[in-house]
Amino acid sequence: MSKKTSKKVELRLGSWISLLVVILSVGLLNGCTSAKKLVYFQGVTAQDDTVSIQETFIPTIRKGDVLSVQVSSLNAEASAYFNPVSMADASVASAAANPLARTIGYAVADDGTIKLPLIGQLSVIGLTNAKAGDLITSKLRNYLKEPTVNVRNLNFRISVLGEVSRPALFTIPNEQITLPEALGLAGDLTIYGRRDNILIIREEGGKRVFKRLNLTQRDAFKSPYYSLHPNDVVYVEPGKARVTSVDRAYQLAPIITGVLSLIAIIATRR
Numbered sequence: 001m002s003k004k005t006s007k008k009v010e011l012r013l014g015s016w017i018s019l020l021v022v023i024l025s026v027g028l029l030n031g032c033t034s035a036k037k038l039v040y041f042q043g044v045t046a047q048d049d050t051v052s053i054q055e056t057f058i059p060t061i062r063k064g065d066v067l068s069v070q071v072s073s074l075n076a077e078a079s080a081y082f083n084p085v086s087m088a089d090a091s092v093a094s095a096a097a098n099p100l101a102r103t104i105g106y107a108v109a110d111d112g113t114i115k116l117p118l119i120g121q122l123s124v125i126g127l128t129n130a131k132a133g134d135l136i137t138s139k140l141r142n143y144l145k146e147p148t149v150n151v152r153n154l155n156f157r158i159s160v161l162g163e164v165s166r167p168a169l170f171t172i173p174n175e176q177i178t179l180p181e182a183l184g185l186a187g188d189l190t191i192y193g194r195r196d197n198i199l200i201i202r203e204e205g206g207k208r209v210f211k212r213l214n215l216t217q218r219d220a221f222k223s224p225y226y227s228l229h230p231n232d233v234v235y236v237e238p239g240k241a242r243v244t245s246v247d248r249a250y251q252l253a254p255i256i257t258g259v260l261s262l263i264a265i266i267a268t269r270r
Helices: 004-031 074-082 094-097 129-140 177-187 219-222 240-246 249-270
Strands: 066-073 115-116 120-123 149-155 157-162 168-171 198-204 207-213 231-237
Touching: 004 157, 066 074, 066 115, 066 129, 120 129, 129 149, 168 177, 177 231
Parallel strands: 157 231
Antiparallel strands: 066 149, 115 120, 157 168, 198 207, 198 231
């Protein structure tokens, strides 16, 4: 083979290697996370603006819920009869030793009722906690002087899974929480989490409903899934960057690209 032919072969080889390097580089760039994909609530203009939101979700009592019913009145001793187990009496030490110590309450039966001392069965299904408290208060006037009742749902829980810093099952004490607040409890999304495709799984009418929200857009505020319901599951899907971070081929790609680049340089300079 003549020197001229050999030089052409080397140049052609160098060109093919350079093309391969470009292809690998483009593939790696496609696997990287764009900064724009990490920004929440984008859109509109640089000026201040407003976005309409859904009305605040107020949960109602459902069968299977566990209700804390705390009764007080002008006669503390008489009130204590209706609080056979007071959550306030559970010490911090006992609560740490037994996490269930603070979850004692009245379970809502399949027929939608709870059973209280002296009062007996009361139908509370479909009521808000405030309405249930009013109902119990009206019944207690036969036994207590100026009673007040505080009803809380001990079963309001949200699961946050996927690409977040602290995936867990969270109990919500105030019974109202939005999607960003739930993600905040979980330590926010990792850099690999997809903010544009967050999945909400909710039980409605005996069925599981799957809804996806895009938190990079302000339209998320308008969604009925922006406010979370009891037992909602929030799943944050991993993006391509997470896949490439654990893919062995992508881990070796920079090394391969560097070697091929060096070969291409040597081949074209000979």
